[in-house]
Amino acid sequence: MQTVVCIRWGTEYGADYVNRLHRAVLRNVARPTRFVAFTDPIDGLDPAIEARPIPAIHLPPGLKPGPWRKLALWAADAAGTLGGLDGDLLFLDLDILVTGALDPLFDHAPGKLVLVRNPTQGRRDGIGNSSVMRFRAGSAPHLVADFEADAVAMSHRFDNEQIYVTKASRLPVAFWPKPWCPSFKHGLLPPWPVYLFRPPVLPAEARVVVFTGHPRPDEALAGRWPAKWYKKFYRSLPPVPWVADHWR
Structure with missing residues (x-):
């Protein structure tokens, strides 16, 4: 067990x-x-x-x-x-x-x-x-x-x-082997400013995606990144559709 x-x-x-x-x-x-x-x-x-x-x-x-x-x-x-x-x-x-x-x-x-x-x-x-x-x-x-x-x-x-x-x-x-537990923010997001308009790709080897702070899974799914107004120029992302397959 x-x-x-x-x-x-x-x-x-x-x-x-x-x-x-x-x-x-x-x-x-x-x-x-x-x-x-x-x-x-x-x-x-x-x-x-x-x-x-x-x-x-x-x-x-x-x-x-x-x-x-x-x-x-x-x-x-x-x-x-x-x-x-x-x-x-x-x-x-x-x-x-x-x-x-x-x-x-x-x-x-x-x-x-x-x-x-x-x-x-x-x-x-x-x-x-x-x-x-x-x-x-x-x-x-x-x-x-x-x-x-x-x-x-x-x-x-x-x-x-x-x-x-x-x-x-x-x-x-x-x-853990690096591909198993990638960090959403530090491993999957494309470089700035690409991630402002292109969502990250989920690697096939990933078993657990680690979210630290914001955005959380539900926020990434909706394309929300809570942050102070003066950080919005780099803390923003489009909706991440693959989150819905697993956040249910």
Whole structure:
């Protein structure tokens, strides 16, 4: 049984994001797969989704802004806090777009923490993007304990959650093959000003398209790129029709 997990808190992403992700996962797996959403609140989710409360993590005031609550997935008591989940977990952010088979993501680089190579960091830095991440449940509980011990300082030392996970997990790290998880903004958009009038092409090898910030999948589908007025001359794009095939 393969396990895919996601996490949602606050009001930035509605239940529809979780439901769409669930449907996309099921369309793109051939093996038996369970889908678990750690979410607060849990209303509005499809009944087939395994909805669970987000594991507790202490996040004091003063943290550098970022999705630090994702660290709760590394909780020490995987058999209890994560509700009995064990083995490899494939984590997917809510604002990604599943476009191809996911089963190979459970086979690549066995025994390692696997992430997207961060497109905004140099290759030599070895920093991962955790939008698409596979890890073994309970394999690095110190990530939570160490962060909670000095959370504010840690949040400024590591800048964001994915840098912290990459550098402090003490796990062997691998990256997805570049064609599997392209970045929409940093990998698929044509050069400026071409992308102002020509939509990007979806590569055949892509399995998960990573959206960071804006535009999100629904915005790309509609040809909207939310930005301040003085950035509109370069933050604009036409509708991207292939998003509709997968964002449903």
